[in-house]
Amino acid sequence: MRKNRSSFTWRKITESKLFFPLLALFIILLLDFILIPGFFKLQIRDGNLYGSLIDILRNGSTVAILAIGMTLVIATGGIDLSVVAVMAIAASVAALLMNPYVLGKELSPQILKLIRDPNFTWQPLWVVLLTTLLVATACGFWNGLLVAYARIQPMVATLILMIAGRGIAQLITNGVRIQIFYEPYAFIGQGWVVLPFCLYLVAFIYALTWLFTRRTAIGMFIESVGINPRSSFFSGINERNIKLMVYTFCGLCAGVAGLVASANIKTSDANNIGWSLELDAILAVVIGGTSMSGGRFSILASIIGAMVMQAVTTSMYAIGVPAFALTAIKGVVVILVILLYSEQARSFFQNVASDRKIKP
Amino acid sequence: MSEADGYLLSMVGISKAFPGVQALDKVDFNLKRGEIHCLMGENGAGKSTLIKVLTGVDRPDSGKIFLEGKEVHVRSPQHAQALGISTVYQEINLCMNLSVAGNILLGREPHNRAGGIDLAKMNAEASELLRRLLGVDIEVTQPLHTFTVAIQQMVAIARALHIASAKILILDEPTSSLDAVETQQLFMVMRKLREQGVGIIFITHFIGQVYEVSDRISVLRNGRLVGTFDSASLSRLELISKMIGRSLDELDEMSKVKLESRKFIESEPILEAKGLTRLNAIHDFDIEMHTGEVVGLAGLLGSGRTETAGLLFGSERPDSGAVVVNGEVVQDYTPLGSIKRGVALCPEDRKAAGIVDDLTVRENIVLAIQANNGWFKYLTPQEQYAIADRYIELLNIVTPSPDQPVRNLSGGNQQKVILARWLATNPKILILDEPTRGIDVGTKAEIQKLVLSLAEEGKACLFISSELEEVLRVSHRIAVLRERQKVAEFSGDVDEQVIMQAIAGSEA
Numbered sequence: 001m002r003k004n005r006s007s008f009t010w011r012k013i014t015e016s017k018l019f020f021p022l023l024a025l026f027i028i029l030l031l032d033f034i035l036i037p038g039f040f041k042l043q044i045r046d047g048n049l050y051g052s053l054i055d056i057l058r059n060g061s062t063v064a065i066l067a068i069g070m071t072l073v074i075a076t077g078g079i080d081l082s083v084v085a086v087m088a089i090a091a092s093v094a095a096l097l098m099n100p101y102v103l104g105k106e107l108s109p110q111i112l113k114l115i116r117d118p119n120f121t122w123q124p125l126w127v128v129l130l131t132t133l134l135v136a137t138a139c140g141f142w143n144g145l146l147v148a149y150a151r152i153q154p155m156v157a158t159l160i161l162m163i164a165g166r167g168i169a170q171l172i173t174n175g176v177r178i179q180i181f182y183e184p185y186a187f188i189g190q191g192w193v194v195l196p197f198c199l200y201l202v203a204f205i206y207a208l209t210w211l212f213t214r215r216t217a218i219g220m221f222i223e224s225v226g227i228n229p230r231s232s233f234f235s236g237i238n239e240r241n242i243k244l245m246v247y248t249f250c251g252l253c254a255g256v257a258g259l260v261a262s263a264n265i266k267t268s269d270a271n272n273i274g275w276s277l278e279l280d281a282i283l284a285v286v287i288g289g290t291s292m293s294g295g296r297f298s299i300l301a302s303i304i305g306a307m308v309m310q311a312v313t314t315s316m317y318a319i320g321v322p323a324f325a326l327t328a329i330k331g332v333v334v335i336l337v338i339l340l341y342s343e344q345a346r347s348f349f350q351n352v353a354s355d356r357k358i359k360p
Numbered sequence: 361m362s363e364a365d366g367y368l369l370s371m372v373g374i375s376k377a378f379p380g381v382q383a384l385d386k387v388d389f390n391l392k393r394g395e396i397h398c399l400m401g402e403n404g405a406g407k408s409t410l411i412k413v414l415t416g417v418d419r420p421d422s423g424k425i426f427l428e429g430k431e432v433h434v435r436s437p438q439h440a441q442a443l444g445i446s447t448v449y450q451e452i453n454l455c456m457n458l459s460v461a462g463n464i465l466l467g468r469e470p471h472n473r474a475g476g477i478d479l480a481k482m483n484a485e486a487s488e489l490l491r492r493l494l495g496v497d498i499e500v501t502q503p504l505h506t507f508t509v510a511i512q513q514m515v516a517i518a519r520a521l522h523i524a525s526a527k528i529l530i531l532d533e534p535t536s537s538l539d540a541v542e543t544q545q546l547f548m549v550m551r552k553l554r555e556q557g558v559g560i561i562f563i564t565h566f567i568g569q570v571y572e573v574s575d576r577i578s579v580l581r582n583g584r585l586v587g588t589f590d591s592a593s594l595s596r597l598e599l600i601s602k603m604i605g606r607s608l609d610e611l612d613e614m615s616k617v618k619l620e621s622r623k624f625i626e627s628e629p630i631l632e633a634k635g636l637t638r639l640n641a642i643h644d645f646d647i648e649m650h651t652g653e654v655v656g657l658a659g660l661l662g663s664g665r666t667e668t669a670g671l672l673f674g675s676e677r678p679d680s681g682a683v684v685v686n687g688e689v690v691q692d693y694t695p696l697g698s699i700k701r702g703v704a705l706c707p708e709d710r711k712a713a714g715i716v717d718d719l720t721v722r723e724n725i726v727l728a729i730q731a732n733n734g735w736f737k738y739l740t741p742q743e744q745y746a747i748a749d750r751y752i753e754l755l756n757i758v759t760p761s762p763d764q765p766v767r768n769l770s771g772g773n774q775q776k777v778i779l780a781r782w783l784a785t786n787p788k789i790l791i792l793d794e795p796t797r798g799i800d801v802g803t804k805a806e807i808q809k810l811v812l813s814l815a816e817e818g819k820a821c822l823f824i825s826s827e828l829e830e831v832l833r834v835s836h837r838i839a840v841l842r843e844r845q846k847v848a849e850f851s852g853d854v855d856e857q858v859i860m861q862a863i864a865g866s867e868a
Contacts, residue, residue, distance in 0.1 A: 216738045217730045220723055230713045234675065234705065235781065236696040236731035295718050
């Protein structure tokens with residue numbers, strides 16, 4: 001009886017959506033522990049925590065935020081390729097609202113002195129944040145309209161904004177890279193309250209999204225639409241509005257990610273900001289166990305997936321892999337992680353359970 | 361091996377266990393040359409396991425297989441094909457965008473000198489094969505999707521026969537998506553193959569077809585062979601009682617229940633359709649539905665049954681005409697509007713339009729009621745479990761728990777889950793499109809009884825089925841469709857022959 005129960009729990013654990021991303025993360029961290037001395041060392045400076053682990057969490061937070069929105073989109077059977085383009089637009093809007101004086105003017109020493117003041121901003125912070133997020137949400141809404149109402153395939157529909165987005169971001173700033181000096185804004189990306197501030201942001205968005213999907217019927221509807229749109233239609237679920245909502249929400253998440261990323265590098269670098277992060281976000285969702293064809297999703301698993309991606313990056317840097325070779329290595333790691341998800345690997349882990357049962 | 365002599369195929373003492381189930385228990389099965397042999401049994405009786413053992417998908421735990429008197433060990437489906445055992449499954453595994461000839465000869469195309477495919481030769485070969493073996497004459501250069509399901513099925517058979525000179529052909533529910541004419545076509549082909557000495561194992565849920573085409577019948581129940589009988593000497597009632605292993609009083613009881621329940625029918629119609637017309641769907645359709653009444657809708661596949669169901673439900677907008685529910689003309693043509701009006705539809709295609717297979721039984725049951733509540737009026741898990749538990753008990757849904765993904769349930773139980781989803785919305789009008797398709801006999805009877813008792817409790821039901829017998833059994837009134845028009849309406853105690861004639865439209 002007791003043995004049965006223990007195997008039952010083990011089975012439950014291996015069937016949980018969190019098991020494989022956590023296992024992948026554990027394996028990577030284990031390798032770090034063996035290969036890199038001092039990887040797990042944490043320091044406390046001014047009451048704040050620092051260390052490689054904290055770096056992983058901090059640097060992974062942008063992808064984690066993107067992955068939250070992306071999870072819902074993928075769960076409906078769609079995809080959003082435009083998230084990084086939306087990030088760039090958000091960064092440009094935010095930078096412009098704080099510092100519009102750099103556009104098309106010869107800068108007098110007076111103005112230069114003014115805009116380099118860390119307390120100077122054109123618009124108050126709340127206006128900056130609210131406007132930026134509204135613009136990003138509108139971008140998501142546009143994607144949602146194309147997918148849900150114009151019935152364009154998600155990959156094509158979001159490709160439009162993916163290509164146009166960085167151009168739009170450039171247009172907003174007139175092709176100028178606007179530097180950000182305003183300190184309260186930079187705090188979003190660089191601030192520390194024991195832990196990096198952006199981690200609280202991730203936790204906040206996660207909690208909000210969880211409540212939004214799991215304490216309403218929305219989560220079930222998203223999954224239902226992703227698994228079988230026709231059955232969902234006949235059951236009275238408005239599949240279009242669900243899709244419109246998830247793309248809009250994904251735009252909002254991309255906006256927040258844009259704030260974090262631009263605050264971190266203190267510029268609106270429309271050309272380079274968040275380069276190829278959309279693919280990291282998609283991979284994070286895949287590692288989190290949400291099927292690309294839609295259906296069951298777990299936001300927490302996606303966030304862990306994002307941390308897996310970042311753990312790989314950080315470890316590679318720590319080992320001394322040069323930046324230009326990083327993406328190649330990342331590819332290999334992703335393949336290995338995906339292999340963990342295969343039927344064979346799954347049955348292996350379940351067999352571990354039955355082996356245990358046989359042993360006295 | 362005297363026992364194996366004389367038979368084309370002889371399976372002796374086949375046993376196969378899966379964790380927790382004895383799927384086959386010392387089953388003997390034999391097949392003669394030039395015979396159509398029906399394999400009957402309820403879902404879970406062991407039919408598919410027996411076929412899987414024969415085709416090399418599963419290995420038997422014990423028992424022997426003799427092919428033409430020689431013992432064989434079937435290692436894989438490929439090996440089975442090489443031995444001359446071919447299978448055509450219910451779902452057609454062909455490439456819809458390839459031509460008929462391309463499908464038949466896929467992977468074995470004749471080549472010309474340049475190494476390319478010799479199209480002319482391929483088409484000639486395919487065309488010849490279809491005519492010679494099956495007596496079918498079609499344009500083999502056309503893509504497969506331009507043909508009816510029946511023809512597609514025959515192409516699948518031709519392909520199966522071409523792969524090896526098949527001695528044994530297994531047809532696993534080939535008629536479930538065919539209408540009466542198509543079924544006849546298929547039977548013709550089967551008879552032709554029988555003349556050529558092929559042994560055919562035929563699996564179907566349609567009892568009528570069993571008698572029409574088969575020479576012998578083997579019945580399985582709970583993994584055991586009940587017996588093998590000559591079709592001519594086994595009555596339908598005997599066959600059914602052997603399959604379900606209990607007496608048929610229950611089934612007979614139904615007509616009594618039906619007669620008695622007639623008194624509950626209200627005189628005022630709750631739903632009226634007037635001149636309902638939609639292009640390529642239905643023309644000028646009128647019907648009245650009353651609370652407490654079961655209306656049967658009979659007709660062949662393609663006669664407009666399913667389209668009519670969609671129009672009455674309100675998920676489709678008619679080109680002209682109107683549906684009046686409770687005295688109000690329907691304006692809102694969305695499923696949500698239907699739920700709010702109190703109309704429910706169990707769609708014909710259970711897998712594609714009914715269940716959401718990865719969601720749990722509980723989630724599937726609360727889906728429609730939650731859709732009616734909207735995004736934010738959330739049923740708490742406790743409320744969801746309460747609803748699910750109530751209907752699992754009420755409809756006798758067999759599931760280990762409400763948290764089981766609905767994909768793991770049998771077809772009949774999936775159908776009950778969909779029924780539960782709609783009953784949970786407390787509808788006044790229930791439209792059931794083929795609610796018993798592909799479901800075993802026992803569950804079928806259960807669902808039929810359920811429909812009658814629902815009517816008695818004050819619902820108006822529309823019962824659509826391609827099985828006339830079933831329509832007759834549950835309906836107080838029967839409307840007949842032919843070629844997308846309503847051609848007749850009868851009371852429920854009409855003679856089967858009369859309806860048949862209306863369906864067929866023959867004056868003879």
